[in-house]
């Protein structure tokens with residue numbers, strides 16, 4: 656994969672090693688100070704990465720476009736923080752939990768969350784939160800695109816018109832569900848086990864595929880955690896929900912619909 660134009664060495668990244676510092680040659684002293692300042696200013700980072708982390712079995716998918724690609728709707732700093740820190744930590748914490756029960760290492764995140772009752776009790780909550788966090792964000796990056804926005808196309812256009820009367824009515828209902836979610840969570844369009852299409856909202860990193868949310872298939876979803884919008888939109892979650900439509904890739908949503 657071609658590196659993103661804005662993927663310069665990130666001194667704050669846990670992947671930024673001593674070897675990277677040496678590679679910078681003449682800049683090394685400066686880089687070292689910057690790295691130290693970065694680590695010191697981020698308690699979460701130093702706590703989460705104090706011990707060596709298992710490198711798998713789960714991996715962070717690369718963002719399929721540049722951090723700045725969804726500007727002005729979602730800003731580059733939000734994308735970088737959201738992908739490189741929030742999503743990365745879900746993957747890291749999931750791997751740490753699986754390392755305690757290596758017999759689970761061949762299960763996909765989806766298999767893990769669909770069989771939560773079979774997960775050992777000491778890691779069950781962690782697996783639920785982190786595997787769902789991993790699945791949710793992997794979908795989220797996929798269904799957005801710099802070429803996104805506009806009216807729905809293809810099969811999803813039919814689903815929306817048949818079940819919600821119009822795209823405008825669908826957007827209104829989806830935004831309202833996202834706005835009404837108290838605290839952190841997600842808003843979804845799901846296909847239920849009985850084949851109905853519904854808008855639902857789940858708290859925290861809940862995913863519709865969890866038994867407690869009916870085991871429905873998430874066709875599309877938007878992240879309404881403050882980390883998804885706060886840097887740009889502050890407390891205006893509604894403005895973020897409206898702007899988000901400009902990023903939605905209906906091609907990607909149609910691809911998911913065929914898996915439902």
Ligand code: MN
Nearest residue numbers: 741878880883
């Ligand atoms: Mn998120």
